Amino acid sequence: MTRATPPSSSERTLRLLSCNILAGASVQRYSDYLTRSVNAVLPGSSKLANLDSLAALLHEFDVVGLQEADAGSLRSGFLNQTRYIAEAAGMPYWSHQPNRPMARVAHSANGLLSRIEPSEVIDYPLPGRIKGRGALFVRFGQGSDALVVVIAHLSLGAAARMGQLAFIAELLAPHPHAVLMGDLNTEPDSPEMRLLFDRTALQMPKIATPTFPSWKPRRALDHILTSADITLDRTWTLPRAFSDHLPLAAEIRLPLALAEAAGAAPSR
Numbered sequence: 001m002t003r004a005t006p007p008s009s010s011e012r013t014l015r016l017l018s019c020n021i022l023a024g025a026s027v028q029r030y031s032d033y034l035t036r037s038v039n040a041v042l043p044g045s046s047k048l049a050n051l052d053s054l055a056a057l058l059h060e061f062d063v064v065g066l067q068e069a070d071a072g073s074l075r076s077g078f079l080n081q082t083r084y085i086a087e088a089a090g091m092p093y094w095s096h097q098p099n100r101p102m103a104r105v106a107h108s109a110n111g112l113l114s115r116i117e118p119s120e121v122i123d124y125p126l127p128g129r130i131k132g133r134g135a136l137f138v139r140f141g142q143g144s145d146a147l148v149v150v151i152a153h154l155s156l157g158a159a160a161r162m163g164q165l166a167f168i169a170e171l172l173a174p175h176p177h178a179v180l181m182g183d184l185n186t187e188p189d190s191p192e193m194r195l196l197f198d199r200t201a202l203q204m205p206k207i208a209t210p211t212f213p214s215w216k217p218r219r220a221l222d223h224i225l226t227s228a229d230i231t232l233d234r235t236w237t238l239p240r241a242f243s244d245h246l247p248l249a250a251e252i253r254l255p256l257a258l259a260e261a262a263g264a265a266p267s268r
Contacts, residue, residue, distance in 0.1 A: 011231070012259030016224055016250045017061045018181040020153070021054065022243030023047070023070040023081065051081060054242050055088035058113065061249070062264070064091070065136075065151035065181045066111030068243070071098040082111030091115060097123040097136045099153075110136045110151050110182070116263050119146070126152070127167055128160040135168055145261030147254065148175040152182040161185060162192040169199035176201050177258050180225045183245060187220055201227035205235070211248050214241035224250040229258070 058064060069081040086094035091113040098109045112121065120139040125131070135152040150168060154161045161184070172178045180202055186193055188208050197204050202225045210217035217237070222245055226232045231253040237246040254264060 011253045011256060012264045013233075014062045014252050014254065014259075014264055015060055016179065016181060016252065017058070017064045017238075017247055018067075018151070018183070018222055018224055018249075019054065019064065019247035020067040020183040020222065020243055020245040021051070021081070022068050022245075050242055051085055052088060053240065054247075055085045057238065057240070058085070058089035058091060062115045063149060064111075064113040065149070066096075066109075066113070067151070067153035067183045069096065069109045069111040071096060071109040082109060082113070085111075086113045089113065093117055095121045095136065095138075097134045097151075099125075099132045099134045110134055110153055112136055112138055112149075112151060114138075116140055124167075124171065126154070126164040128155050128164060130155070130160075133160075133164060135164075135171070137171060140262035140264070141258075142261070145177070145258055146175070147177050147179070147258060147262035147264075148172065149179045149181065152180065152184065154182070154184045154186070156185055158186070158190070158192060161190075162195065165192045165196045166199070169196050172200045172202065176227060177229060177254075178202060178227045179230065179252070181223065181248075181250075183222050185221050188223065196225075201229075203228055203232075205232070207235070209235045209237060209248060211237055211246040212244065214244050214246045217246055221245065222248040224248055226250075226252055230254060 082094055082096040093114040096109045096111045118138050118140055122137040124135045126133040126135055133155055135150050138149045140147040154164050188205055208220035210220050211222040212219045233251045235250045
């Protein structure tokens with residue numbers, strides 16, 4: 001998908017990235033889920049190397065949403081992976097939302113990395129029969145011109161996702177300038193996604209970008225969705241797989257007033 005028109009003097013460009021990092025584990029085929037199950041709960045140099053490789057690519061991006069980052073447990077060597085990546089990439093602002101602690105063996109989290117200073121970050125637990133999913137609500141700027149970004153990792157079951165997206169829709173409904181990014185575990189035309197589009201200003205993507213499985217992408221499970229007043233110029237996947245999902249990137253254009261209110265830097 002190529003850019004139709006360059007940004008005008010009344011717009012600002014931002015680059016976003018959403019990435020499910022599977023706590024730094026590398027998965028290149030379905031059999032790896034079984035053969036690497038022991039390594040998945042143990043720390044190792046290969047996980048750090050994987051995180052370093054991702055951090056090296058983040059100089060191109062302004063806001064990054066992570067899913068399945070380890071918050072500091074046995075499998076990561078008790079390392080907060082969101083903080084580690086932020087510092088390695090030189091991203092000045094970071095936050096994380098720990099979810100699903102498993103007896104100190106594994107502790108997944110959503111993460112935010114940003115070159116723009118957030119004015120507010122709120123952790124919201126998402127509804128579901130099995131607890132442990134969450135949404136990270138990030139506000140850039142104040143008042144009606146604020147830009148709101150929500151980073152989420154949804155459940156595998158359709159019924160649970162329906163409730164979770166209804167909750168996110170309620171969060172976003174009062175905010176006309178919004179972005180939802182993350183591993184939503186569903187295609188853009190699913191019933192639960194249609195509910196989201198019906199209840200918010202978010203737009204269905206014109207082109208679905210497959211991200212899963214990373215070694216042969218067939219399903220568009222990761223998304224960067226924008227409201228109607230934010231121009232989504234293009235989306236693409238990074239060629240390097242850092243987990244079983246490919247990282248999803250997007251370039252967006254904000255109206256000047258919105259960009260200035262959110263503290264966004266001038267266009268590249």
